[in-house]
Structure formats: structure tokens, C-alpha cells
Amino acid sequence: MTKQIFGAAFGRRAFMSGAAALAASAALWPKAMRAQAADRNFAAALGWTTYDSGRHLQDGFTAAVAELGGNLTTTDAGFDARVQSDQIDSLVASRPDALFITPADAVAIAPAVQRAIAAGIPVFCADSAVPGATVTTTSMSNNFGMGVHSCEFICKAIGGTGKIARVMLPQNESWDQRTLGMEWVLRSYPGVEIVTEWAFALAGNVTPRQAVDNILTSNPDIDAVWCAWDGAAVEGTLAARAAGRDDLILTGIDGGSQAFNYIASDTPLKLSMAQSFYEMAYSNVFYAHEALAGRKAPRLLITPTYAVVKDMLQAGIPDDYDVPGRGAELGWTRAV
Template sequence: MTDDMMTGGFSRRAFMGASIAAAAAMAAWPKGLRAQAADRKFAASLGWTTYDSGRHLQDGFNAAVAELGGSLTTTDAGFDARVQSDQIDSLIASKPDALFITPADAVAIAPAVQRAVAAGIPVFCADSAIPGVLVNSTAMSNNFGMGQYSCESICKALNGKGKIARVMLPQNESWDQRTLGMEWTLRRYPDVQIVTEWAFALAGNVTPRQAVDNILTSNPDIDAIWCAWDGAAVEGTLAAKAAGRDNLILTGIDGGSQAFNYIAGDTPLKLSMAQSFYEMAYANVLYAHEHLAGRPAPRLIVTPTYAVTKDMLADSIPDDFDVPGRAQELGWVRAV
């Protein structure tokens, strides 16, 4: 991946920083359009604002609106699809110029999103695609690729042979692609066997920590645990340490200061596929402005993911790695 390769609608070299990108975009707009941008009324239906992922998404939306213009009304569904559907309907009634959505359960909220589209509201999604609904633009990671890459790292660490467990995240169709990517990698490693698995349920009573405790009790000889998200990987790391399994290998997906601190601390958590949540949100706002100005927006933007290991955290634990251009300053190279 070179600096001049395209990410979304412009080159990575041109997208060196959020403030720089904002200034360049604003400078390119005629004076009348800049005045219109300041008056734009935006709304964001966020599936969650917790964890590093939710915080970075919210920060990206807020920063982009502040820099590019407009006002923003935000709701938080707390991972509840019913609540998010109701919130989307309320935001539709407010008639925003554009609606931003981060889906916790993309399938469940699809009818509400379709109602927004039917009402003529431009819709821009971050983190997950909405199946069956033609929104204006979606900015997200390559979930299948992240699953492939993180599983590959486990298989290589085990020299192609061993017993593993997996902790899955099936309630969001996009997130479930990570498990499919993991399975694709295992096709090339027949001697790496999945001996047990657990699927997280938001409405369930078992936490990832409890699930990994049970996995380690029932399977004391497993070599690694592949986790579909960092929350499970962090809780799994605590379970591994409590069980005295410092030699266990865990991998996660999401990125952020919590996972980075565990990786830097030489714990069983060895890898996080760090997603560019801030950039997803920023791209949503940027292309909402572009669409409202009569210019095209890319239907799909695949934002960068960085395979973060201990050596990349030797100098610092960056919380701003997903601000456009910051990873390049850190010397990080896009993995997926």
C-alpha cells in the first residue's frame, strides 16, 4: 500500500490529517457552499458509545462536524436494536440534512434505516453495512480480512499445528464476517484444530471472561484463543493470567488504548487488529457534505486496519492512531 493509493474518494497522501483534509475540502467549496455547510443539520444514531470503538466513532463525528460545518444531534442505543430503531424514527421526524448510523445489529435496524431512505434523508453508515438497504455511503473495515489476518498470526505462531478455541460475535452480520475470514485461513492449516467455541449474545448472562474461564477449565491443553473483538480478548487475557496460562496466545480485533496496554505489557494478548473508527466517522461527515454540495460520494470506503503487536508500542500507547495521517507518523503500515 503506497501513499498514493486510493482510500475512499481520495489518496492517502491527500488524506494526511483530519484538520488538513477539512481545510482543503472547505477551501475548495465556493463561498456560498461554505455558508450552507455551516447551516447543515445532521443527526447520528449510534449503536453504542462505550469501549474505545464507540468513543473513537463519536469523536470522529464530533470533530468532523466541528471542522467541516453544521450541527449534530446524537443518540446512543446502548447496543439495543429496538432502542436504535425507535431513535432512528425519532431522528427521521426531525428531518436532518443527513443521518449517520453505527449499527449494533444491522439486520434488526434495517427496516428503520429503509424508512429514513424512503423519507429522502441521505444516510451514511460507519463500521457496518446495512443489508438490503441502499444507503449513500458506508465506511467500514474489511471484517473478513481482519479475521483472516488474526487467525493467520495464530497459525504461524503455532508453526501450523495446535489446538485453538474461538470466541465469536455473530449478532452483527458485518462482525460475523470475521469468523468467516478466520475459517478461510484455517483451510490452509489442517493441523490447527478448533476444539471449542463460544458465541457472545448481548442478551445472554455469560460474559466473555466467564466463557474463557470455562474454556480453559474444560480444555487445559489449548494453545490459543481467537477472539472476534478486543473486549473478549482482554477479558480472555485476564482469565488466562488467573489460570496461570501465560503461554496462551490471544488475538483480538478493534484496537484502542485498553488492548494496546495489554499487548505492551507482555501478556497473552499478542495482537489487535486496530480499526480506524475515527476515520470511518470523519469520512461519513465529509461525504455527506460532498453529497449535499452535489458531488459524488463513494458507495463503500474500506478504511485502514493496523495489525498492532508489542514492537509497535515500544515508544507510546497512541490513542489517536486512527486520526487520518497519524498512523503514518507512527510508522504503522496498513495490514488490511
């Protein structure tokens, strides 16, 4: 377990004006509350810190604690639900004032989350809801809406008729909502046919790259591949290039510099539903302070998602788009 205690010095992302605007409300707190906030001990059981999503979540927690006050202890489960459950139990034993969680597998860690709540620890989740656990606040994207928007993009791009494949992410209820959103859209496009599909398994032996390789070998005439997350879309883009299918259309969900670079470079990856991971984490910390100060916190907070295409990246690849307020500065508007 790695312990990180953040004081006055913190990264450049914390200086962004959008984050400062959200944190500004803390300046209105009575001095006694601000003094108490500085002494609060927080813990974060992170399901992962890899990829752009994990990095942005970690950055959001780090900057928010640095700005709003307190100390932060973090753990990283590396996508292993058993490890994360053990880490949650260990963090609970240290009696933090609040516990932040980004679920590696929301169903699998639900018992550990319930134990934390039963121990009297306020729990705040980012990215995914934990079924059966009454946490204080969950900050996440509209997963169903992201599935709707990305599938609509494909259906329009192929003229409402064609063959598509899909790569799904059924690991938890939140992520599976993306597939349900995709299916909802297809009800309005009877000319679009799903000819094959593949569901990713964390413990499986097949990578998304291998899956899309197989899809293109078996179905060389498909028009598009809908992917439930950007990792699959990026690997699928590599498969498309290897197969000489530069005309293929791929979409993903997550956002971040890797996907943005592929989109900006005229590859088959044409769209990323860019989630506000940084804001999810930042809002968790903000509302932990609010709840601990005796004020209300929302049960569910839906953070912005941007439908990022090439035209939005002409001025460069923004790594800070999900800092609160930064999307507006870029001229982006939330899609869902």
C-alpha cells in the same frame, strides 16, 4: 436524547494534522457552498458510545462536524437495537440534512434505516453495513481480512500445529465475516484444530470472561484463543492469567488504548487488529457534505486496519492512531 451543537471549539483530536489534511479539501469549496455547510443540521444515531470503539466513533463525528460545518444531534442506543430503531425514527422526524448511523444490530435496525431512506434522508453508516438498505455511504473495515490476518498470526505463532479455541461475534453479517476469514485461513493449516468455540449473544447470560474460563477448564492444553473482538480478548487475557496460562496466545479485533496497554505489557494478548473508527465517522461527515453539494460519494469506503503488536507500542500508547494520516506519522502501515 442529547443534543450537541458544535461550533469553533472542539477537542484536541480535531487538531491532528491528518484530519486537517482530509478537511483541507473543504477549503476548495465555493464560498456559497461553505456558507450552506455551516447551516446544515446533521443527526447521528449511535449504537453505542462505550469502549474505545464507541468513543472514537463519537470523536470522529464531533470533530468532522466542527471542522467541516453544521450542527449535530446525537443519540446513544447502548447496544439496544429496539431503542436505536426508535431513536432513528425520532431523528428522521426532525428532518436532518443527513443521518449518520453506527448499527447496534444491523439486521434489527434495517427497517428503521429503510424508513429513513424512504423519507428522503441521506443515510451514512459507519462500522457495519445494513442489509437491504441502500445507504449513501458505508465506511467500515475489511472484516473478512481482519479475520484472515489475526488467524494467520496465531497459526504462525504456534508453528502451524496445535489446538485453538475461538470466541465469535455473529450479531450481524459484517462482524460474522471475521469468523469466515478465520475459517478460510485454517484451510491452509490442517494441523491446527478448533477444539471448542463460543458465540457471544447480546442478550445472553454468559460473559466472554466466563466463556474463556470454561474453555480453559475444559481444554487446559489449548495453545491459543482467537477472539472476534478486543473485549473478548481482554477478558480472555484475565481468564488466562487466573488459570496460570501466561503462555496462551490471544488475538482480538478493534484497537484502542485498553487493548494496546495489554499488548505492551507482555500479557497473553499479542495482537489487536486496530480499526480506524475515528476515520469511519469523519469520512461519513465529509461525504455527507460532498453528496449534499451535488458531488459523488463512494458507496463503500474501506478504512485502514493496523495489525498492532508490542513492537509498535514501544514509543507509547497512541489514542489518536485512527485520525486520518496519524498512522503514517507513527510509522504504521495498514494490514488490510
